Amino acid sequence: MKKIVYAVRALPGGVPPEVASVVDLRGGEGRPPPRERIHAEGREAEVLVVTYLDRVDDALLEGLPSVRQVSSYGVGVNHVDLPAMERRGVVVTNTPDVLTDATADMAMALLLAAARRVCEGDRLIRAGGWRDAGPEFLLGREVTGKTLGIVGFGRIGQAMARRASGFGMRILYSSPRDAGVPGTTRTDLDLLLATSDFVSLHCPLTDATRDLLSRERIAGMKPGAILVNTSRGPVVDEEALADALEDGRLFAAGLDVFRDEPRVPDRLRAAGNAVLTPHVGSGTVETRTAMARMVWDEVLRRATGRPPAHRVVV
Ligand code: DGY
Numbered sequence: 001m002k003k004i005v006y007a008v009r010a011l012p013g014g015v016p017p018e019v020a021s022v023v024d025l026r027g028g029e030g031r032p033p034p035r036e037r038i039h040a041e042g043r044e045a046e047v048l049v050v051t052y053l054d055r056v057d058d059a060l061l062e063g064l065p066s067v068r069q070v071s072s073y074g075v076g077v078n079h080v081d082l083p084a085m086e087r088r089g090v091v092v093t094n095t096p097d098v099l100t101d102a103t104a105d106m107a108m109a110l111l112l113a114a115a116r117r118v119c120e121g122d123r124l125i126r127a128g129g130w131r132d133a134g135p136e137f138l139l140g141r142e143v144t145g146k147t148l149g150i151v152g153f154g155r156i157g158q159a160m161a162r163r164a165s166g167f168g169m170r171i172l173y174s175s176p177r178d179a180g181v182p183g184t185t186r187t188d189l190d191l192l193l194a195t196s197d198f199v200s201l202h203c204p205l206t207d208a209t210r211d212l213l214s215r216e217r218i219a220g221m222k223p224g225a226i227l228v229n230t231s232r233g234p235v236v237d238e239e240a241l242a243d244a245l246e247d248g249r250l251f252a253a254g255l256d257v258f259r260d261e262p263r264v265p266d267r268l269r270a271a272g273n274a275v276l277t278p279h280v281g282s283g284t285v286e287t288r289t290a291m292a293r294m295v296w297d298e299v300l301r302r303a304t305g306r307p308p309a310h311r312v313v314v
Pocket residue numbers: 052073074075076077099281282283
């Protein structure tokens with residue numbers, strides 16, 4: 001009997017033939033259907049395929065009583081209620097590593113764009129506003145030789161450090177563990193915020209990191225600093241960030257993630273010194289295809305009785 005697999009939406013690259021031939025795949029259309037339809041169509045599924053955009057909790061699993069494995073497209077797992085999955089004996093897999101470079105590239109792109117006012121210049125030209133450019137026209141901030149504070153020093157944070165060291169930046173990081181990476185200095189978060197010219201967030205969203213960049217911490221950032229966030233929106237107090245961007249305490253921000261996606265607060269959309277992208281840190285053809293491939297590999301492993309390659313441990 002083929003194992004039944006239910007995918008809540010389509011993944012890039014389609015289903016590899018070696019997977020399609022050994023499982024009974026259901027769902028997998030463009031966009032996720034309403035929950036009642038997922039429950040009706042996935043009732044007998046043993047594996048559930050989701051993405052970082054899809055909430056997975058007791059309410060979803062109530063209607064999917066046969067699910068034993070949730071394979072998620074993406075490295076972040078804050079959309080999955082992990083304690084609930086553990087209680088239910090459901091294995092969760094994710095797709096680490098393959099998106100490290102693409103996400104760090106995006107963080108560096110936002111850092112540079114925010115520092116050099118790339119989007120402001122682009123908007124100005126498109127609006128026909130580039131006329132007389134005096135010596136102080138559209139001045140940005142220098143990147144070379146400045147201090148970058150990296151919050152969360154796992155794979156992506158370390159990849160960001162490698163990129164930044166190519167720009168001659170001094171690297172500080174805050175992390176629960178000493179990573180022992182040459183050329184970097186571990187420091188307390190408040191000191192990092194007070195002394196960094198640029199701060200880039202790379203921590204996962206957990207109870208410990210929700211609101212980590214609170215109003216008080218944003219107020220404690222070095223005046224004129226630039227904040228980059230490619231991790232998760234709820235790590236930052238967006239109202240406090242909008243205040244700091246409006247009153248110029250922060251020079252700029254580069255944001256790929258928001259608290260309530262796809263909703264972006266009007267005040268951030270109105271801030272000319274914020275560079276905004278729609279949660280596409282890992283969004284390259286190569287990386288997204290590799291992420292999908294990893295999901296299908298996990299499905300194949302389950303279907304052929306092998307243990308998961310990337311199991312998320314609570
Ligand atoms: C993830 O993988 O968690 C990202 O946010 C999407 O690539």
